[in-house]
Amino acid sequence: MVSIVSVAKAAGVSNKTVSRVINGEPHVTEDTRERVEKAIRDLGYIPNMAARQIRSSRSNTFGIITDYVSTTPYSVDIVRGIQDWANTHGKSILMANSGGLPEREAEIWKMFQSHRIDGVLYVTMYHRVVDPEAGDVSIPTVMINCRPQTSELLPSIEPDDFQGARDLTRYLLERGHRRIGYIRLNPILLGAELRLDAFRRTAKEFGLAESDLSIRLGMEGPVGAEENYVFAAASEILQQKDRPTAIMSGNDEMAIQIYIAALTLGLRIPQDVSIVGFDDFRTVSLALKPELTTAALPYYDLGFQGAEWLNSVISEEKVRASRRVISCKLVERTSVCAL
Amino acid sequence: MVSIVSVAKAAGVSNKTVSRVINGEPHVTEDTRERVEKAIRDLGYIPNMAARQIRSSRSNTFGIITDYVSTTPYSVDIVRGIQDWANTHGKSILMANSGGLPEREAEIWKMFQSHRIDGVLYVTMYHRVVDPEAGDVSIPTVMINCRPQTSELLPSIEPDDFQGARDLTRYLLERGHRRIGYIRLNPILLGAELRLDAFRRTAKEFGLAESDLSIRLGMEGPVGAEENYVFAAASEILQQKDRPTAIMSGNDEMAIQIYIAALTLGLRIPQDVSIVGFDDFRTVSLALKPELTTAALPYYDLGFQGAEWLNSVISEEKVRASRRVISCKLVERTSVCAL
DNA sequence: CAAGGAAATGACAACGTCGACAATTTTCAT
DNA sequence: ATGAAAATTGTCGACGTTGTCATTTCCTTG
Numbered sequence: 105m106v107s108i109v110s111v112a113k114a115a116g117v118s119n120k121t122v123s124r125v126i127n128g129e130p131h132v133t134e135d136t137r138e139r140v141e142k143a144i145r146d147l148g149y150i151p152n153m154a155a156r157q158i159r160s161s162r163s164n165t166f167g168i169i170t171d172y173v174s175t176t177p178y179s180v181d182i183v184r185g186i187q188d189w190a191n192t193h194g195k196s197i198l199m200a201n202s203g204g205l206p207e208r209e210a211e212i213w214k215m216f217q218s219h220r221i222d223g224v225l226y227v228t229m230y231h232r233v234v235d236p237e238a239g240d241v242s243i244p245t246v247m248i249n250c251r252p253q254t255s256e257l258l259p260s261i262e263p264d265d266f267q268g269a270r271d272l273t274r275y276l277l278e279r280g281h282r283r284i285g286y287i288r289l290n291p292i293l294l295g296a297e298l299r300l301d302a303f304r305r306t307a308k309e310f311g312l313a314e315s316d317l318s319i320r321l322g323m324e325g326p327v328g329a330e331e332n333y334v335f336a337a338a339s340e341i342l343q344q345k346d347r348p349t350a351i352m353s354g355n356d357e358m359a360i361q362i363y364i365a366a367l368t369l370g371l372r373i374p375q376d377v378s379i380v381g382f383d384d385f386r387t388v389s390l391a392l393k394p395e396l397t398t399a400a401l402p403y404y405d406l407g408f409q410g411a412e413w414l415n416s417v418i419s420e421e422k423v424r425a426s427r428r429v430i431s432c433k434l435v436e437r438t439s440v441c442a443l
Numbered sequence: 444m445v446s447i448v449s450v451a452k453a454a455g456v457s458n459k460t461v462s463r464v465i466n467g468e469p470h471v472t473e474d475t476r477e478r479v480e481k482a483i484r485d486l487g488y489i490p491n492m493a494a495r496q497i498r499s500s501r502s503n504t505f506g507i508i509t510d511y512v513s514t515t516p517y518s519v520d521i522v523r524g525i526q527d528w529a530n531t532h533g534k535s536i537l538m539a540n541s542g543g544l545p546e547r548e549a550e551i552w553k554m555f556q557s558h559r560i561d562g563v564l565y566v567t568m569y570h571r572v573v574d575p576e577a578g579d580v581s582i583p584t585v586m587i588n589c590r591p592q593t594s595e596l597l598p599s600i601e602p603d604d605f606q607g608a609r610d611l612t613r614y615l616l617e618r619g620h621r622r623i624g625y626i627r628l629n630p631i632l633l634g635a636e637l638r639l640d641a642f643r644r645t646a647k648e649f650g651l652a653e654s655d656l657s658i659r660l661g662m663e664g665p666v667g668a669e670e671n672y673v674f675a676a677a678s679e680i681l682q683q684k685d686r687p688t689a690i691m692s693g694n695d696e697m698a699i700q701i702y703i704a705a706l707t708l709g710l711r712i713p714q715d716v717s718i719v720g721f722d723d724f725r726t727v728s729l730a731l732k733p734e735l736t737t738a739a740l741p742y743y744d745l746g747f748q749g750a751e752w753l754n755s756v757i758s759e760e761k762v763r764a765s766r767r768v769i770s771c772k773l774v775e776r777t778s779v780c781a782l
Numbered sequence: 783c784a785a786g787g788a789a790a791t792g793a794c795a796a797c798g799t800c801g802a803c804a805a806t807t808t809t810c811a812t
Numbered sequence: 813a814t815g816a817a818a819a820t821t822g823t824c825g826a827c828g829t830t831g832t833c834a835t836t837t838c839c840t841t842g
Contacts (some may be wrong), residue, residue: 105500105559118792123830131790150556154493154502155828158797161444163493168538182521187540190545196554199507199538201526215535217489220444335732360699367706387665388727391699392829393674408655446798457822462800470820494798497827 106147120277126151144432146228147300153196154294157220158339165196166414167216167224171204171234178385179229182248185407186225195222195417209236217243226250227407229264229293230327240341244417248410249403250294257425259417261410268432269302270400272352272380275397275434277310280443281350281378284312285341287322287362289354289382290330296354299382303352322358334358338365340379349378349443356381356388356398363392384435395437402430445613446485454482454780465490472517480544492535496559504535505753506555506563510573511667517724517742518568521587524746525564532754534561548575555582561752565589566746568665570602570633576782587749588742589633596764598756600749604634607738607771608641611719614736614773619782620689620717626661626679626701628693628721628733629669635693638721642691657683661693674699677704681716688717688782694729695737702731717779721771734776741769 112122124132125140132140136337145151157163168186183199190197198219202209216224223244226236235253236245248258276284286303289296300319307317320337323330338361343350353359359381362374371377373394381389384400409430447465451458456475463471464479471479482488496502507525521688522538529536537558541548555563562583573591575584582735586599601685625642628635639658659676664671677700680687692698698720702712710716712733720728723739748769 105828108830109828119828120793120830124791128829133790136790150553152497152559152828153557154559155797155832157493157554158491158497158799159830161797169833183538184540186537188542191539191550196558197538199526199536200530201521201523203527214489218492219535220491220493306614324453332729334730338791357726357730360727361732363703364706364732367703370709387696387724388699388730391673391696391727393700393703430592444798447800448798450810458798460821461825463821466800470818472820475820491798494799494827497797497829498801500827508798 105151105152108149109153111140111143111147111149114147114248115140129408145384157389161220163196163220164194165198165219165221166190167212167219168197168199168227169209169212169216169224170199170201170226170227170229172201172229178383178387179249180403181403182227182407182410185409186248186411187407188225188404189408189411189415195415207291213243222266224420225407225410225414226258227278227410231265232292233294244414246410246414246417249408251388251427258423259425259432260414261406261413261428262427263295263401263406264431265298266302267429268382268401269299269352269435270306270333271432271434272382272397272399273303273306274310276378276380276440277306277312278359278439279394283316283318283346283348283350285318285320285338285351287320287334287337287341287346287351287353287358289358290323290325290327291321292324292327295382299354318344322354332361334361335365338362338388339369342366342369342371347377350440351379353379354380355383356385356392357383357393358365359396359398360388374439378440380440384431389435389437392439394439396439397437398435399432400435401432405430444491445488447488448727450482450486450488453486453781454479470577473674474719483565500559502535502559502561503533503748504537504558504560506551506558506560507536507538507564507737508548508551508555508706509538509540509566509568510634511540511568511677515524517722517726517740520742521566521746521749523563524743524748525566525741525750526746528747528754530748534750534754541635543650555741562757564746564750564753570604570629574632580748583753585749585753585756587745587762590766598752598764598766599750600767600769602634602740602742603768603770606639606768607721607740607773608638608691609645610771610773611721611736611738612642613649615691615719615779616651616718618644618779620687621651622655622657622685622687622689624657624659624690625672626659626676626680626690626692626697628697629662629664629666630660631663631666634721636671638693640657642711657687661697662731671700671739672698674704677701678708681705681708681710686716689779690716690718692718693734694722695724697724698731698735698737699727713778713780719779728774731778733778736776736779737774738771739774744769 108122112119200212227248228250232250233253234250251260252258318341322334325331381396381398384398389396389398448460451461502733539551566587567589571589572592573589588598591597657680661673664670705716720735720737728735728737
């Protein structure tokens with residue numbers, strides 16, 4: 105492998121001068137710089153990060169640790185956001201998946217440390233409370249899409265489920281809907297309570313009574329192996345006398361079943377019943393006809409801003425923990441009609 | 444940072460002996476080994492990969508380069524498969540996303556080289572032909588879910604779209620369906636032709652005429668911004684006199700629209716029309732009611748076996764290129780009825 | 783033209799690890 | 813007891829880079 109030494113020899117200068125050119129340091133003649141750069145090009149020299157790291161004890165690498173990568177497929181956008189930030193800022197990404205297993209998570213932390221990564225992004229695939237196995241470790245960490253359970257504070261960055269659900273509810277209310285159904289998310293998801301709470305409060309603010317709301321549990325049980333009541337719940341709600349004119353779905357995926365339930369009963373969407381989702385899981389929200397009005401989870405931004413934040417935590421060395429929240433943008437499509 | 448030297452001092456042995464213990468080399472007394480291991484535990488020593496790499500010029504790290512990570516969300520299972528293999532074999536994963544941009548891809552190759560990774564897994568998020576920007580580079584590479592365009596051969600590992608579609612078609616034919624509709628995948632996907640071809644051939648084998656098949660294009664245009672004709676096509680097919688008794692969907696996602704089209708026309712699934720998908724994109728295939736019979740793309744195995752293969756390419760140093768194909772397993776659910 | 787200072791360049795060591803080889807100790811058959 | 817082989821342990825240097833400090837060259841100014 106061609107090293108800095110070969111380049112130095114080729115350019116007829118010392119190692120250190122080559123190093124200066126590579127790192128854009130001052131005190132190099134234009135002439136020398138060009139000669140060195142030519143040698144670098146000719147030899148196809150590429151700096152060795154490992155060597156650099158040994159000298160400087162900075163690896164310019166972030167670690168990403170995820171739990172289940174496949175449960176909520178769209179949340180991979182978090183990773184994309186991180187990568188984009190990293191890419192444009194000269195950082196590399198070391199990635200590992202714990203599969204949710206604590207012992208594997210511990211191994212991963214160790215692996216990260218052996219690579220002397222500068223910081224860790226702890227990413228969960230759905231919004232939840234976690235207890236990272238990192239208590240003993242002093243690596244700068246930012247939690248993305250989750251928050252730490254223990255009191256020891258780590259910075260966390262999360263979607264604003266409350267605001268998203270409030271906006272959706274308002275959207276329905278402003279369009280004249282006064283009887284609204286709600287199919288709840290699996291309660292073990294952090295979003296479940298936040299979204300339901302926002303729904304209830306906003307409905308109340310607009311003067312609706314609890315009896316105007318038909319709230320049903322859509323799913324429960326461990327993620328990946330949950331009981332699914334969505335279709336049944338939706339069918340039941342839609343067969344009530346005085347059935348709701350709109351149904352809010354815990355998420356887009358569950359909205360599929362609500363569509364099917366409605367259509368099976370011969371109801372038209374949105375004329376007979378309006379439907380809104382949550383997440384803007386586009387594989388679903390755009391495949392449904394009419395296309396689904398929903399609130400977009402800011403996955404990409406979660407990742408991008410999380411990476412940015414981690415970087416500032418690393419350089420400032422102050423780990424003043426706090427929680428940041430990113431809003432969910434309402435995406436208007438055609439699954440809702442005004443009354 | 445605690446290094447091998449501090450451990451050696453604490454244990455009262457030489458650096459080299461510590462090194463031997465760490466690497467499980469022979470020629471160390473049980474007694475010494477224990478003393479060293481205790482020192483390692485006490486000091487919380489973790490080997491420095493960068494230093495190790497400099498010595499051995501092997502980084503034990505694989506690079507993953509992906510294109511669009513979010514188009515076909517489930518394909519992240521490829522990455523999970525890779526990670527699982529890597530995790531259990533002591534390899535680390537450096538990951539980057541090109542976003543499909545050639546210039547960024549070039550940067551990524553450079554970044555990988557600067558980390559002196561042992562090999563690259565070139566992963567695409569949908570099955571296609573690619574032209575990796577790596578022609579000049581001599582890093583061992585395995586292509587996953589894609590194949591190289593240029594004649595220069597790189598090992599590639601792909602799903603068996605043909606076999607999957609053949610099995611699905613047979614499944615329908617064996618259950619008595621004799622008029623079958625087919626909504627085609629976007630032609631720019633490699634799977635599109637393979638699947639359609641399998642469908643046609645298998646139908647012919649069973650004695651069906653071309654006129655028994657209603658084949659329509661479901662989508663076209665660049666991935667991520669395609670024109671979508673699925674709903675219209677399905678509606679049209681289902682309103683034919685002598686309408687098909689079954690419809691094969693290019694993929695699961697498109698099946699959503701077929702369900703909606705059928706239900707909107709008052710048809711029951713599967714009594715009036717049977718439907719099969721492709722991919723086993725579970726977010727969809729399990730959300731649809733009745734649940735969707737489909738062929739599972741072997742994403743996880745693609746990744747897992749790809750990593751394994753890369754490893755053997757690296758160690759054997761023979762890059763005898765070839766193509767491997769992994770079969771798609773038929774997942775039987777309840778969206779098909781026998782006639 | 784000399785003196786002083788700034789700019790340019792280089793020599794060398796050190797980061798943490800392990801391979802090559804040397805030195806020391808133990809084991810064991812005679 | 814003795815020598816040889818085997819097992820154990822240690823010394824030293826090199827990997828590629830950059831920080832520290834020294835040296836050389838150039839320029840400015842009186």
